[in-house]
Amino acid sequence: MMNTHDLDSLPDVRDGLARKERVVLYCIDQLQKERGGRNVPTAMLYGRVVEHVDMSEDELQDILKRLTNSA
Numbered sequence: 001m002m003n004t005h006d007l008d009s010l011p012d013v014r015d016g017l018a019r020k021e022r023v024v025l026y027c028i029d030q031l032q033k034e035r036g037g038r039n040v041p042t043a044m045l046y047g048r049v050v051e052h053v054d055m056s057e058d059e060l061q062d063i064l065k066r067l068t069n070s071a
Contacts, residue, residue, distance in 0.1 A: 008053065023052045024063050 008019045027048040031040040046060050
């Protein structure tokens, strides 16, 4: 039986993003809108992301690296 933690890392068939990656992108988008389009500091992003999903700082860094390398 899969638990919620397993589902957080399972890629979505629509675009290949896992739930945690999708939360990171959502938070970046929201923070950029709040900041008038300016870049988002990583510490601020981390604070917002952990409001939605349990994640370590290293895990956030890994996701950011993965997302920027695929762009």
